[in-house]
Amino acid sequence: MKYEPTGLEIFLTRFSFLFFGKFVYKTFADRLPIDGGERVLDFGCGMGTVAYFVAKKLPQGHLTCLDISERWLNVCRKTLRSFGNITFQQWAFPVLIDESFDVAYCHFVLHDISDSDLKGVIPALAKSLKPGGVLVFREPLKQTDKISVIKRLIEGNRLFLKDSRITDIPLLGNALESVYIK
Numbered sequence: 001m002k003y004e005p006t007g008l009e010i011f012l013t014r015f016s017f018l019f020f021g022k023f024v025y026k027t028f029a030d031r032l033p034i035d036g037g038e039r040v041l042d043f044g045c046g047m048g049t050v051a052y053f054v055a056k057k058l059p060q061g062h063l064t065c066l067d068i069s070e071r072w073l074n075v076c077r078k079t080l081r082s083f084g085n086i087t088f089q090q091w092a093f094p095v096l097i098d099e100s101f102d103v104a105y106c107h108f109v110l111h112d113i114s115d116s117d118l119k120g121v122i123p124a125l126a127k128s129l130k131p132g133g134v135l136v137f138r139e140p141l142k143q144t145d146k147i148s149v150i151k152r153l154i155e156g157n158r159l160f161l162k163d164s165r166i167t168d169i170p171l172l173g174n175a176l177e178s179v180y181i182k
């Protein structure tokens with residue numbers, strides 16, 4: 001379901017990015033399997049909280065920032081204005097279906113998507129990966145039912161669990177981080 005953020009939501013997200021960015025978003029970016037030349041997809045990029053740290057790790061690579069919200073994408077363009085290796089894209093089916101990405105990640109996105117929409121989103125994400133490509137998500141652990149749906153759909157789309165961990169994130173609480181390989 002599409003929604004646009006309020007000015008207050010954008011302000012609060014900017015504030016937490018400024019003061020907690022290193023502890024909340026950089027820790028996730030630093031664990032992504034990136035060497036510097038990959039093609040990477042940030043699905044549900046928001047204001048570019050994680051993308052900001054990922055873009056720095058891709059001197060020879062490319063980052064696609066995708067979001068359903070035009071307003072978040074505009075804020076993301078501002079966050080990432082100093083980088084030249086980024087494409088911004090508003091989500092619409094079936095834009096993701098070419099198998100071009102080495103890494104795709106979702107940071108606090110999938111739990112917000114309805115089960116029926118996830119049935120379209122997760123196959124599209126799986127298809128967007130090259131063979132051997134990696135899908136990483138970090139989602140709130142307390143949403144146990146949603147996490148079960150996400151895992152079932154990912155595994156049903158022939159991605160295999162490589163690693164999983166629980167992290168306690170400042171402001172966001174406990175989250176599940178899982179890495180799948182195609």
Ligand SMILES: C[S@@+](CC[C@H](N)C(=O)[O-])C[C@H]1O[C@@H](n2cnc3c(N)ncnc32)[C@H](O)[C@@H]1O
Pocket residue numbers: 001003043044045046047048049050066067068069072091106107108109112113117121
């Ligand atoms: C809680 S925010 C997280 C943003 C960012 N990943 C972060 O961690 O700061 C969720 C984001 O997912 C986006 N989103 C929700 N449903 C989506 C969909 N179906 N396709 C793409 N983006 C979506 C929202 O617009 C929002 O920017």
